[in-house]
Amino acid sequence: MPATSPAIEDYLKTVYAHTEWQPDPITPKVLADKLGVAPSSVTEMVKKMAANGLISHVPxxxxxxxxxxRARALAVVRRHRLIETWLVAEMGYEWHEVHDEAEVLEHSLSDRLLEAIDARLGRPTRDPHGDAIPSASGEVASEPFLLLSEAVTGHAARVIRxxxxxxxxxxxxxxxxxxPGIEVRxxxxxxxxxxxxxxxxxxxxAHEVAAAIWVTA
Structure with missing residues (x-):
């Protein structure tokens, strides 16, 4: 299986995204749950990814x-988030409608078209949900954050994601x-x-809704 297959890209993107906003590494079971596949499928795919030098794993x-x-994962994440941004900015989509479309398009857009979209949008650094869009060279903007559900009374912040x-x-x-971008207290x-x-x-x-919002620390 080539290292650029859509299946491998989905795995890489999921592993990367799991640790983007919290520190704990992903386990094969959690990865299987997130992808909606059998644990045995994850086991086989992880072996192939390890053989391709994309992932490290001990039993x-x-x-x-x-x-x-990580470099390959960032490239896929960049595609996904640029597509989401483009769909909202120019194609009339709402921010809650873009994820599934981007899941399909991220595997089929040419590098030339992606570059044209990036340039047309003015080189955005965050997607409609506030997630950082990696640069073409793999750089990712970040800043200290916490979940809104963990903020104390009086905390003033900007919504990041x-x-x-x-x-x-x-x-x-x-x-x-x-x-994202609004100031809250x-x-x-x-x-x-x-x-x-x-x-x-x-x-x-509700607490579970506040737990879906990241703000500046």
Whole structure:
């Protein structure tokens, strides 16, 4: 199986994304759950990826990208996030609609078209959900962050990123005006809800929704 196959790209992207916003490496079981495949399929694929020098793995241990695997993962992530940004900016998509489209297109766009999209969009550094878009050379912008669900009362911050896992959450947050880049201040972090001020409005978020929002530390 060539190192550039769509299947390998999906694996690499998932391994990379797992540790992008938290420090724990991914295990084969978690990888199988995220990809919706059988553990035996992950075992076979990991062997192929290790043989291609893309991943390091010891039996029953976590998975880690090699330098070559990380470079390839960043290239796929760059494609995915540029496509999402393009779909929202120029194709009329809402931010909760782009993930599945990008999953398909990321494997088929030529490098020439991707470069043209990047240039037309003005070389964006973050996608509609706030995830960093790696540069063509593999550089990734980052800054200290914490989950909104972990912020204390009085914490003032800028929203960095919102998970795209649940389209309903994205829609409800957009209705509240809570999007990447907006300034917020936590007014009450007690109990199972987080109350905050955003753009002059008061919003009450369930704890699980606040746990899908990353803000500056």
């Amino acid at each position: 029953y241990g976590p998975l880690r990208l090699t330098d070559a695997g 919102i998970s795209d896992r649940d389209p309903d959450v994205l829609r409800s947050l957009a209705d509240c005006g809570i999007v 936590v007014t009450d972090a007690a109990g199972d809800r987080v109350t905050l001020q955003a753009a002059g409005e008061v919003a009450e978020l």
